[in-house]
Amino acid sequence: MARPGRRVGAVGEKSRELIIEAAIREFSQHGYHKTKISSIVSQVGLTQPSFYLYFESKEAIFKELENLFQSRLQDLTKKSRLELGIHFNELSTRIRESLKNIFQFFLENKDLTRIGLFISPESKLIKEKFTIQITENLLAEQSAGYFRTNVDMGFVAKSLVGVIMHVTESLLLSGQKDPESLAAQIVDLFLNGLSSNSE
Amino acid sequence: MARPGRRVGAVGEKSRELIIEAAIREFSQHGYHKTKISSIVSQVGLTQPSFYLYFESKEAIFKELENLFQSRLQDLTKKSRLELGIHFNELSTRIRESLKNIFQFFLENKDLTRIGLFISPESKLIKEKFTIQITENLLAEQSAGYFRTNVDMGFVAKSLVGVIMHVTESLLLSGQKDPESLAAQIVDLFLNGLSSNSE
C-alpha cells in the first residue's frame, strides 16, 4: 500500500506534481470547500483513489500548498533587505525594487498567491510572518536614518502589508496594473504622504 | 419582513431577529460551509424546519447578512464626507474622526464585520463600493486643496481600504488596538509619510 512520504519512481513523481498543479488551479478558483478531489484528479487523467497515493487527505494537500506559498514568499523577502550604506537618493529606488519583486512573484504565481493570501484560513499567519520580516527590514532602515523616527514601524509594516494585499487582489491579479507601477505608487505614498506641503 | 410569503406577528418577528443574530455568530466563527442551519436555530431554541419559516435557504440568510453589513457601512461612510471650508489645522482631526467612526462600527459589529469583510465571497464587491465612496471623499478634499495634486486618489483610496481592512482584522478585532489609536496612526502615516524630511 503506497503511502504518502514513500519514495516513488519517476512516473509517480510526475503524477504527484501534476496533481499539485491541478490542485492549485482548483483551490484558487473554487475555494477550499467547493473544490472536489475528483475534479482535481480528473484534470490529470487519474481517478479519485490515486489521489491518496500521493496525499493523506484533502486537508493535507491544501496545507502543502500553503507551505509552498509561504516558503517561496519567505525566500523572496529575505533577499529584499536593503543593504545599508546606500545613498538617500537611492532609497526609494531600492524599496521600489523590493516591492516590484514581490508583486512580480505574486503575478507569476497567481493561483498559488490567491490560495496563500486570500483562501487559506492560515492566511492570517502567513501575513503575520510576512509582516514580521517587513518590520525587521523597516526597522533596520529606520535606525539607519532613512525614515523618521517618531513612527511605529510595526504599524507601518502592517499598513504596508494591508496595502500590498489589497492592491494585489484588486489591481494586480485582475491585470489592471503591473508590478512596476504599483511599487512606484506605494513608495511615493508611503514616503511622502498626502500632505500638500510635501509637494 | 418575513420572506416566505408569511404574515408574521410579534413573536415571529422576534424569532426572525434571534435567528439572524445567531446566524451572524455562527457564520462569523465557522464560515459559510461549516455553519449548519441546525446549529443556528438550535441556539434560538427552535428546530430546523422553523428556519424555513423565516428564510428561503441558507444562502438567502447569508446574503441578507451581507446586505445588512453593506447598508450599515454605506450609511456610515456617507456621513463622513468632510465639510469643506475647514481649516488646515483641523483636517487631520476630521479625517481621524471619520476613521475612528468606521473602526468603532467594525468593533461594535465584530461578527457581522468579519462576515462582510472576510468571509463573504461578495467581500470584494463590498470593498469596491467602500473604495468608491472613499475615493469620492478624497477627491473632494483634494480639489479643495487639502492634499497635494500629483497623486492618484483612486489609488490612495485603495491603499487606505487595504490598510483599514488589514488593521481591522489583525489589530482591531483581536482587541490589540482601539479605534482611536488606529485612526491616529493611519492619518499620520497617510498625511506625512515616512520620509525623514517630513519630521
Place this chain on the structure above:
Amino acid sequence: MARPGRRVGAVGEKSRELIIEAAIREFSQHGYHKTKISSIVSQVGLTQPSFYLYFESKEAIFKELENLFQSRLQDLTKKSRLELGIHFNELSTRIRESLKNIFQFFLENKDLTRIGLFISPESKLIKEKFTIQITENLLAEQSAGYFRTNVDMGFVAKSLVGVIMHVTESLLLSGQKDPESLAAQIVDLFLNGLSSNSE
C-alpha cells in the same frame, strides 16, 4: 376544537366547498403526491391550519373526492339501463344515448373525472363497480335478445369500460372529440365489429 363532521355555520360550509373545489383542481393537475395542502388552501385565501378545520387529512379529502366522483357516476349509470321492450331499431340509439350521457358527465366534471379515473389508486375499484353496473345492463339486454348470446357479457363490459376510459383520456378530456361522436363510434364498433361482411 372544531373537528370535521361537526355541524358548521354558513361561512364554514362555504369555505369547505371552496376547499373541495380547489382540491379537485390541484389533485387533477398535479396528482396526489405533488399536491400540497398549502396550495389548495391558499387558492381559497385560507391558511394551512384552516384545512384541518374541515378535513381530517390530505388522504381524507382525497377519499372524499373519490367518493364524490363515484357516487355521481353511479347515479348516472343507474339511470341508463335500457327499458326493455324497445324496438330493435331503437337499440343503438338508446345505447348511444347512454354513452353520450356518460361522456357528457365526464366532460362536465373534467377534473373530478381525472381524479376518479386516472389518479386515484382506487380507480381500479371504481372501474370495477362501473363495470358491474354495465355488465348488469348488458346482461339484461342480452337476455332480451338484443345481443347475440355466444359472447361473455362480463368481458364485453370490461372492454367497453376500457374503451370508455381510454377514449375519455385521450380524446374527450383533451377536447378532440365530443360525447356525441364518441358514443356513435363506440356503438358502431361494438355492435357491428370490423368484419367486412358486416357491411
Place this chain on the structure above:
Amino acid sequence: MARPGRRVGAVGEKSRELIIEAAIREFSQHGYHKTKISSIVSQVGLTQPSFYLYFESKEAIFKELENLFQSRLQDLTKKSRLELGIHFNELSTRIRESLKNIFQFFLENKDLTRIGLFISPESKLIKEKFTIQITENLLAEQSAGYFRTNVDMGFVAKSLVGVIMHVTESLLLSGQKDPESLAAQIVDLFLNGLSSNSE
C-alpha cells in the same frame, strides 16, 4: 452503459442490473413517490450512495425504466404487422396471435408493464406511440380488404388500446385470464361485434 462517466467492469455492470431489477419491483409496487432509493439498493445489498455510482438520480432511473419498457414494446409491435396475402380464414388467427404475443410480453414483464402503462406520467405518450403503430397495422389490413372500410381505423386502434390496457390491468396481471383467451375474446368482439344478426 454506466451513466456517471464511470468506467465499469463486470461487477459494476452486474450491480447496475440488479439495481434495475430491484427498481422495477419497487416502483411497480409502491409507485414513484413512495419508492425510496434506499429500499431499492438495500435489496441488492448495497448502500444508498452506491446508487449514484450507476444512476444520476431517482428520476433518471425511472426514466430508464420507462424507456426500457417502451423500446421492448416497440420491438414487439413492429413484428406483429400481418403479412398481407393471407387468407380470410386465417385473419382472426393471425390477429389473435399478435395480441397473444403482446399479452404474453406484459405477463412476462408484469412489473415493468405496470410501470410503463399505469405508473409512469409518460404512460399517455407510451400508449399514443403504441396506438400509432397499431393504427398503421390496421390501416394496412383495411386497405388489403380485411376490414370494412366505413370505419375510422384511428378510432379502432384507440379502442383496441383501451381494451388491451384495461384488460391487462384487471384480468391479465391479476392472473384471472391468460393471454390466449384474452386475445381470442378481443378478436371475436372486434371482428364480429355484438349484434345478434352476426351470429
Place this chain on the structure above:
DNA sequence: AATGAATGAGCATTCATTCAT
C-alpha cells in the same frame, strides 16, 4: 372561523475516503 408559530419525520444527494485487485 381562522391563524401564527412550530415541529416530527423523512429523503435525496454529495463527497472524502478505503481497499482489494
Place this chain on the structure above:
DNA sequence: AATGAATGAATGCTCATTCAT
C-alpha cells in the same frame, strides 16, 4: 502505479400536521 467498487457520515430542505390563541 492505478482503479473499480463501495461506503460512512453528513446536511439541506419539504410537508403534513398540531395547538394555543
